[in-house]
Amino acid sequence: MIPSSVNCQPFKDQKPGTSGLRKKVTQFQIPDYLETFVQSIFNAGADASAQGTSRLEGKTLVLGGDGRFHNDKAIQTILKMAAANGFAKVIVGQQGLLSTPAASCVIRKNPSLGGIILSASHNPGGPNADFGVKFNAANGGPATEALTEAIYQQSLRMDQYQTLECADIDISQLGTYQLNAMAVEVIDPVTDYAEMMEQLFDFERISHLLRADSFSLVFDAMNAITGPYAHAILEQRLGAPSGTVIRGQPLPDFGGEHPDPNLAHAPELQRLMSGERAANFGAASDGDGDRNMILGANFYVSPSDSLAVLAANATLVPGYSEGITGVARSMPTSHAVDRVAQHLAIPCFETPTGWKFFGNLLDAGKITLCGEESFGTGSNHLREKDGLWAVLFWLNILAVKKLSVAEILQQHWRQFGRDYYTRHDYEAVATDSAQALFENLREKTKHLAKTQLGQYQVMQADDFSYTDPVDGSISQQQGVRILFQGGARIVYRLSGTGTEGATLRIYFEQHETDPTKHSLDPQIVLSNLIRIAGELAEIEHFTGRSQPNVVT
Numbered sequence: 001m002i003p004s005s006v007n008c009q010p011f012k013d014q015k016p017g018t019s020g021l022r023k024k025v026t027q028f029q030i031p032d033y034l035e036t037f038v039q040s041i042f043n044a045g046a047d048a049s050a051q052g053t054s055r056l057e058g059k060t061l062v063l064g065g066d067g068r069f070h071n072d073k074a075i076q077t078i079l080k081m082a083a084a085n086g087f088a089k090v091i092v093g094q095q096g097l098l099s100t101p102a103a104s105c106v107i108r109k110n111p112s113l114g115g116i117i118l119s120a121s122h123n124p125g126g127p128n129a130d131f132g133v134k135f136n137a138a139n140g141g142p143a144t145e146a147l148t149e150a151i152y153q154q155s156l157r158m159d160q161y162q163t164l165e166c167a168d169i170d171i172s173q174l175g176t177y178q179l180n181a182m183a184v185e186v187i188d189p190v191t192d193y194a195e196m197m198e199q200l201f202d203f204e205r206i207s208h209l210l211r212a213d214s215f216s217l218v219f220d221a222m223n224a225i226t227g228p229y230a231h232a233i234l235e236q237r238l239g240a241p242s243g244t245v246i247r248g249q250p251l252p253d254f255g256g257e258h259p260d261p262n263l264a265h266a267p268e269l270q271r272l273m274s275g276e277r278a279a280n281f282g283a284a285s286d287g288d289g290d291r292n293m294i295l296g297a298n299f300y301v302s303p304s305d306s307l308a309v310l311a312a313n314a315t316l317v318p319g320y321s322e323g324i325t326g327v328a329r330s331m332p333t334s335h336a337v338d339r340v341a342q343h344l345a346i347p348c349f350e351t352p353t354g355w356k357f358f359g360n361l362l363d364a365g366k367i368t369l370c371g372e373e374s375f376g377t378g379s380n381h382l383r384e385k386d387g388l389w390a391v392l393f394w395l396n397i398l399a400v401k402k403l404s405v406a407e408i409l410q411q412h413w414r415q416f417g418r419d420y421y422t423r424h425d426y427e428a429v430a431t432d433s434a435q436a437l438f439e440n441l442r443e444k445t446k447h448l449a450k451t452q453l454g455q456y457q458v459m460q461a462d463d464f465s466y467t468d469p470v471d472g473s474i475s476q477q478q479g480v481r482i483l484f485q486g487g488a489r490i491v492y493r494l495s496g497t498g499t500e501g502a503t504l505r506i507y508f509e510q511h512e513t514d515p516t517k518h519s520l521d522p523q524i525v526l527s528n529l530i531r532i533a534g535e536l537a538e539i540e541h542f543t544g545r546s547q548p549n550v551v552t
């Protein structure tokens with residue numbers, strides 16, 4: 001098999017978003033579309049890692065995906081391209097499967113150039129739905145902004161890619177195979193990850209809890225990648241009864257559902273967690289296994305609160321028993337974790353949305369835990385957010401504290417106050433309308449400071465800009481923030497993960513210290529802020545919508 005160079009035209013739309021390149025499957029099926037992006041990754045990755053020699057020879061690549069439609073085809077394309085580009089070895093998950101956190105784990109365990117993860121995460125899958133490709137660097141974390149920009153620049157001038165003309169390689173069995181001079185090592189997707197979880201958490205204690213008659217757990221894998229991980233860890237290793245994991249078989253189209261862990265997309269889980277016979281603990285993960293939703297019996301834990309609870313209780317978990325050095329949250333995430341950091345006298349960093357911004361802080365040892373309001377939580381054990389890790393963290397806390405999820409939150413709020421929080425999404429808005437709305441909003445923001453909006457006095461209004469404390473890189477226009485006297489806040493952003501039109505996200509929060517007001521409905525507590533946000537941004541005027549279509 002002789003490697004061949006294929007001449008091609010560059011595509012102009014391969015700019016990675018918040019988390020990799022996400023497009024419709026039909027787009028990725030266009031001849032050369034996937035190939036040009038993968039070659040761009042290889043070229044940029046080689047430049048970034050080679051210290052002047054710019055070579056891929058001798059390098060290892062990690063490869064896997066969430067199993068969605070087109071995963072199998074893309075894996076074969078990338079294997080052949082890797083061989084033709086001179087990689088010495090590709091480590092690939094059996095059947096092409098690796099959850100995002102497991103991929104990060106495998107990259108960190110094996111010295112490598114990095115890894116390619118095939119996923120559009122929480123976006124739907126199937127022939128008419130979404131596909132995605134992202135590159136993680138040698139530290140196991142999503143490519144930094146500098147690297148994604150370099151990949152994009154490569155794609156704009158891509159005129160040739162390398163590949164092999166050969167039959168597909170069978171990756172259904174574990175073992176090491178040859179593709180020309182390149183080794184293809186097919187690994188079990190769960191083993192390394194499960195071992196790591198066993199080192200971090202008190203499996204004996206968690207197992208005791210899960211085997212107790214008085215405790216019941218439901219884990220919704222949403223027909224996505226965490227199924228095999230949850231079966232292996234929760235049921236087989238920890239002894240939760242079989243049937244604990246629901247929708248545990250990964251399907252290429254996720255059963256036609258959104259693999260997005262929020263109440264709107266997990267009706268069966270919600271039913272099992274409601275009413276008098278509700279289970280004690282419920283959780284769900286997303287398409288690629290990096291998100292988590294946490295529920296107690298008749299109780300929903302907001303992701304921002306979840307991060308704060310993990311930080312406050314970290315020393316109960318063996319992997320964090322020495323304490324945590326610092327925490328970080330994405331800007332739109334609530335201030336709940338800031339309060340814990342202040343109490344622990346550790347730093348709290350505020351980053352733009354997207355896990356790539358946590359990488360430098362984690363690598364530099366400035367933080368131990370980090371998270372986002374979008375159901376993402378993680379720590380220095382990896383460089384990705386990690387769904388099952390968060391579930392195990394919670395189970396470890398429950399096993400030690402012997403309290404219910406609701407009791408833990410109520411106790412937490414009594415100590416720190418409650419940060420009422422909600423996010424409203426307006427999906428698939430026309431791109432032009434969304435842009436016009438933002439232009440108008442940015443203009444208005446300039447004159448908002450010191451003005452009164454309803455009962456709220458504006459303290460500061462700006463477009464969030466972030467200077468990375470480790471490498472000094474600057475990221476601008478990361479979300480419009482309206483900060484009010486007393487700590488209430490409205491944030492507006494446009495999503496960078498959608499594949500259709502634009503998605504407007506608006507985030508609301510308000511702190512409440514009075515314990516008699518800790519059991520209210522966030523939509524009611526925040527209703528004045530919600531009204532102000534709608535009027536200020538003239539949402540109905542620009543989008544024609546009077547209501548968001550997803551509320552979390």
Ligand code: VG1
Nearest residue numbers: 018019121122354372374495496497
């Ligand atoms: C969303 C979330 C963001 C998250 C990103 C990737 O991005 O808001 O917090 O990091 O998805 O998550 P955006 O730009 O659409 O708001 V995942 O699990 O979809 O890789």
Ligand code: CO
Nearest residue numbers: 121286288290
């Ligand atoms: Co995800």
